[in-house]
Amino acid sequence: MTRFLTLTVNGLANGAILALTALGFVLIYKATEVINFAQGQFLVVGAFMVYTANQTWGLPWPLAVAVGIASGVLLGIAIERLILRRMIGESALSVVMVTIGLASALSGVTLGVWGAGGRQGPSFIPSGSVHLVGDVSVGANRIWAVGVATVVLVAVGLFFRYSRHGVAMRAVADDQQAAMVQGISVNRIFAMAWALAGAAGAIGGVLLASIAGSYGLEMESFAIFVFPVVILGGLDSVLGTVVGGVVVGLLVEYSKSYLTVSWSVILPFAALVAILLVKPYGLFGQVRIERV
Amino acid sequence: MATATGVFHTTYRKDLALRHTRAEYVRLGLLAAVLVWVPFNLNPYWLGYANLILLAAIAAVGLNILTGYTGLISLATAGFLGVGAYTAANLTVYYHWPMPLAVLSATVLAAAIGAFFGLPALRLKGLYLAISTFAAQEILSDRFRDWKWLTRGHGTIVTSYPTLGGHHFKSKFEWYWILLVITGLVVFAAINLFRTGLGRSFIAIRDQDIAAEVMGVPVGRYKVLAFSIACGLAGFAGALQAFYPDGQTVTWENYEIAKSFIFVAMIIVGGLGSISGAVYGAMFLTWVPAYITRIGQTLQKSSFHFLIEKLSAVQLALFGFVLVVFLLVEPRGLARLWQRVKEYFRIWPFRY
Numbered sequence: 001m002t003r004f005l006t007l008t009v010n011g012l013a014n015g016a017i018l019a020l021t022a023l024g025f026v027l028i029y030k031a032t033e034v035i036n037f038a039q040g041q042f043l044v045v046g047a048f049m050v051y052t053a054n055q056t057w058g059l060p061w062p063l064a065v066a067v068g069i070a071s072g073v074l075l076g077i078a079i080e081r082l083i084l085r086r087m088i089g090e091s092a093l094s095v096v097m098v099t100i101g102l103a104s105a106l107s108g109v110t111l112g113v114w115g116a117g118g119r120q121g122p123s124f125i126p127s128g129s130v131h132l133v134g135d136v137s138v139g140a141n142r143i144w145a146v147g148v149a150t151v152v153l154v155a156v157g158l159f160f161r162y163s164r165h166g167v168a169m170r171a172v173a174d175d176q177q178a179a180m181v182q183g184i185s186v187n188r189i190f191a192m193a194w195a196l197a198g199a200a201g202a203i204g205g206v207l208l209a210s211i212a213g214s215y216g217l218e219m220e221s222f223a224i225f226v227f228p229v230v231i232l233g234g235l236d237s238v239l240g241t242v243v244g245g246v247v248v249g250l251l252v253e254y255s256k257s258y259l260t261v262s263w264s265v266i267l268p269f270a271a272l273v274a275i276l277l278v279k280p281y282g283l284f285g286q287v288r289i290e291r292v
Numbered sequence: 293m294a295t296a297t298g299v300f301h302t303t304y305r306k307d308l309a310l311r312h313t314r315a316e317y318v319r320l321g322l323l324a325a326v327l328v329w330v331p332f333n334l335n336p337y338w339l340g341y342a343n344l345i346l347l348a349a350i351a352a353v354g355l356n357i358l359t360g361y362t363g364l365i366s367l368a369t370a371g372f373l374g375v376g377a378y379t380a381a382n383l384t385v386y387y388h389w390p391m392p393l394a395v396l397s398a399t400v401l402a403a404a405i406g407a408f409f410g411l412p413a414l415r416l417k418g419l420y421l422a423i424s425t426f427a428a429q430e431i432l433s434d435r436f437r438d439w440k441w442l443t444r445g446h447g448t449i450v451t452s453y454p455t456l457g458g459h460h461f462k463s464k465f466e467w468y469w470i471l472l473v474i475t476g477l478v479v480f481a482a483i484n485l486f487r488t489g490l491g492r493s494f495i496a497i498r499d500q501d502i503a504a505e506v507m508g509v510p511v512g513r514y515k516v517l518a519f520s521i522a523c524g525l526a527g528f529a530g531a532l533q534a535f536y537p538d539g540q541t542v543t544w545e546n547y548e549i550a551k552s553f554i555f556v557a558m559i560i561v562g563g564l565g566s567i568s569g570a571v572y573g574a575m576f577l578t579w580v581p582a583y584i585t586r587i588g589q590t591l592q593k594s595s596f597h598f599l600i601e602k603l604s605a606v607q608l609a610l611f612g613f614v615l616v617v618f619l620l621v622e623p624r625g626l627a628r629l630w631q632r633v634k635e636y637f638r639i640w641p642f643r644y
Contacts, residue, residue, distance in 0.1 A: 035419050083616060090623040092419060093365055097560045100553045101615030108609025112602045224430065224549075227423050235420070262438040269427035273412060276424050280415045290502060 006138050007253045013142035013211060015249020016149030017222075020204035022229040022241040023156060024197030030173040030236045031193035033092070034084060037099040039201060040223025041106035046072040046202025047209040047219060048114050068202045076198030080191050107220060119215045145207045152203055153242055156196070160238065165192060173236065225252065228268040232275060234285020243283065310483065331468045339464045340538050341582050346471040347533050349574040352558045353482045353567055354525025359556070360565035361486065362518040363498030364413050365422040369526050369555040371432030374547030375402040376527030377534040378442050381449040381542045384535075391454040395531040402527020403520040410519025414512045417501075429549050436544035448543040451535050462537045474532070478525065482567045494518055498565075526555075557615055563627025572626040584610050 021039055028036045050068035053059045059067065079102060087095045129139055160166040171179040172189045180186055208222060209215045229248045233240020248268050256264040281287050301307040311317055330342055351369055358364050379398035383389040389397075409428040413421055436442065443449050453460040461467060485491040493514050496504035505511045534542050554577055562573025588603045622629050 035422070083620065086620050087623065091564065093359065093422075093556070093564065094560055094619055094623045096365075096419070096422065097553075097557055098616055098619050100557070101612045101619065103612070104553075105609050105612025105616060108605050108607070108612055111608060112605035227426055231420070231423055260438075262434055265434045266431055269430045272427045273424055276412050276416055276420060280417075280420060 003257065007257050008250065009138040009142050009146075011250035011253035012246060013145040013249070014252060015246040016146045017204050017208050017211075017245075018225055018229050018249050019241045019245025020149050020152060020200050020207070021223055021226045022233070022245055023153065023238065024200040024204075025226055025230055026233075026236060026238060026241050027156075027169075027193045027200070028197050029230075030238075031169055032080075032084065032190050034095050034099065035092075035235075036197065037096065038079075038103040038106055039197070039226055040220040041103050041110070042072055042075065042198055042201025043205035043208060043219045043223055044110050044217060045075060045106060045205070046198070047205030047215050048110060049202070050206050051114075051119065051209070051215045065203075065206060068206055069199045072198035072200075072202030073195040074198070076194035076196070077191050080194035084194070085187070085190065107217065111217065114215075120213065139211075141211050145211055148203070148207060152200065153238075156200075157238060165189075169193065225268055228272040231272045231282050234282030236286050237282070237284035240282060240284035308487075327472060331465055336464055339468060341578055343464055343467050343471055343536065343538075345575050345578045346468070346475040347529050347536065348555075348558065348578055349475050349571045350478050350529040350532070351526040351555060352562070352570040352574045353478055354522040354529075355555050356559045356562070356564065356567065356570040357482060357485065357494070357525075358518050358522035360559055360563075360569070361491070361498060362494040362515065363501075364410075364515060364518060365418070365556075366425045366519070366522060367422055367549070367552050367556060368409065368425045368429040368432065368523075370547045370549065370551035371429045372402045372406055372523040372526035373530030373533070373551070374432060374436050374544070375405055375523075376530030377542045377547070378436065378449070379527070380531035381451050381534045382442065385449055385451060386444065391535060395528065398531035399524050399528040402530070403524030406523020406527075407516050407520040409523070410516045413515040413519060426549070429552050433544065433548050436547055443542075448541050449534075451540045451542070453537065453540075454535050464537065467537065471532070479567060479571065486567075490514070490517075495565075559625075561615070561618055561625055563625030566625075566627035569625055569627030572630075576626065580614055581607070581611060 021043060024042060025036055025039045028034055028039075046068045049071040050064050053067035054061055054064035057064075083098060083102065084095070087098055158166075160170055168179070168184045169189050169192065171182065171184060172186055176186055179189075205219060208219055212218075225248055229241060229244035232244035232247055233242070248271075251267055251271065252264045255267045259267075275282065299312050301312070306312070311320060331339060334342060351373060355366060355369050358366055376395075376398040379401050380391070380394040383394035383397060384391055409425065412424040416424055453462045455461070461470065486495065493504065493509045496507065496509055497511055497514060497518075501511050530547075534540070558573035558577045559570050560573070561576050562571065563569025584607050588607065591603075
């Protein structure tokens with residue numbers, strides 16, 4: 001029981017971070033119909049910027065986190081403005097390939113600047129342990145990770161529901177031409193989607209690094225689980241990322257502990273294929289009706 | 293026959309020919325001459341890369357049949373290279389099968405597994421399908437890492453040279469000719485595939501699968517068939533590569549997702565829906581990393597030697613940048629670029 005509860009909390013924490021990463025992914029897909037294979041690199045770049053700001057420049061941690069988020073935003077906008085905007089109208093596969101190229105370029109740059117080995121870095125959330133029921137105690141940082149991710153996800157949800165820009169983003173996702181006719185600048189919405197994705201990636205990266213206690217390139221491999229997450233939830237559903245993130249996070253933790261590490265890779269992806277066979281647009285994805 | 297206003301055929305025979313104009317025959321002759329010239333004039337270092345290009349071209353042609361012609365995206369090519377390589381190596385090393393039979397069985401097995409992972413294509417399209425093949429790749433490369441029985445606990449399998457009548461094929465020069473013939477046959481078969489009903493059905497599925505279904509194309513069966521063709525060819529290339537003298541080692545590092553991305557890059561850089569494009573792409577994406585490695589080696593001797601510890605980072609970044617810049621300049625690939633050059637000279641001195 002102790003083990004189960006610990007695993008559950010760990011899985012929820014991982015799931016929350018996965019949901020944040022997937023959120024960036026879904027934002028970009030919803031607004032621009034681009035599958036961004038460089039989402040994992042957003043995590044790494046954001047986390048390393050925070051590390052540099054805090055350790056090298058000696059900024060206090062709230063400022064350092066702000067620097068990380070700002071660099072995520074700038075990176076997102078730069079990518080959209082300089083590269084993806086030129087690819088509008090090209091085949092989906094070419095665009096996917098561009099993001100794969102970007103992922104390679106970004107991980108090359110991060111590898112060059114920060115090196116391959118993970119670095120012991122500061123943790124911005126209290127570490128200690130929290131006493132749950134009975135004799136069960138879990139890492140406080142996990143609880144905090146879940147909390148921070150929940151706050152961000154709720155904020156994004158509210159943004160979509162009530163903010164002027166959020167509503168505009170939904171309109172563009174729904175029908176680009178109709179949105180343009182209403183006077184919404186589609187270019188600006190695209191840039192905003194990439195900026196938000198960069199910010200979400202940076203926050204996810206910092207949380208992940210804080211839990212692991214080390215800043216390193218292995219965060220990229222954590223990010224591959226974003227695919228089962230978005231498929232579970234549907235490529236274009238924000239709510240779906242939460243459900244998908246939690247399910248995949250728990251699945252990974254349980255299978256890692258009760259089965260073998262190898263199963264923890266296979267199970268999420270096997271679940272992904274199985275779900276796609278039953279529900280081709282994910283659990284919450286928008287079903288498209290095709291006509292000839 | 294070729295006139296300023298176009299090419300007109302007066303007999304069915306001419307209409308069915310693969311090449312129509314004298315210029316096309318001249319080009320074919322030139323190409324053949326270059327292919328014969330290459331092995332005699334390249335040093336072994338670059339001849340090795342020529343062989344790798346020929347091997348890569350087999351899998352790239354297969355992937356282009358699937359992605360470029362049938363419109364189904366696969367991110368699992370490396371996984372199927374691995375299926376082919378592990379099967380062929382296992383059969384020859386542990387069960388002492390003759391190499392040709394092992395390669396053939398590896399191809400068949402890869403095609404069968406490919407058909408299985410192609411099943412989601414019955415319901416999925418576009419990017420959702422891409423992600424499901426991504427899952428196939430992750431599952432396969434995880435199995436290669438984790439299944440100890442694949443390598444009898446050694447972690448790698450080392451194959452022996454293929455032999456024929458007591459002769460060992462171990463020089464790059466000999467391999468060049470063998471691979472040239474095999475790749476030539478694959479390319480020829482692929483070009484002809486799209487002159488048959490099956491190939492036309494693939495194209496119909498790519499252009500509008502619902503319309504194709506309405507016209508009587510068995511869409512589901514053909515999608516799975518396209519998957520098994522592509523994966524079979526990838527398995528074939530992988531099985532051959534397992535015996536290639538430079539290395540001859542089958543290890544899971546060679547069949548990771550990054551390799552799959554390189555194959556997708558090949559067909560996009562080369563040109564989707566073009567067999568020759570797949571070959572151009574295989575050339576481009578084999579030479580570019582080779583050159584980048586080469587640059588790294590010269591850096592070692594120059595005053596920039598401090599960059600050496602960052603070499604892998606520089607290679608990774610440079611590769612990514614080349615890919616992005618290329619796609620920004622010509623998103624439709626080298627085949628399209630070549631078409632534009634031809635068009636320019638055909639109508640010169642006019643613009644259009």
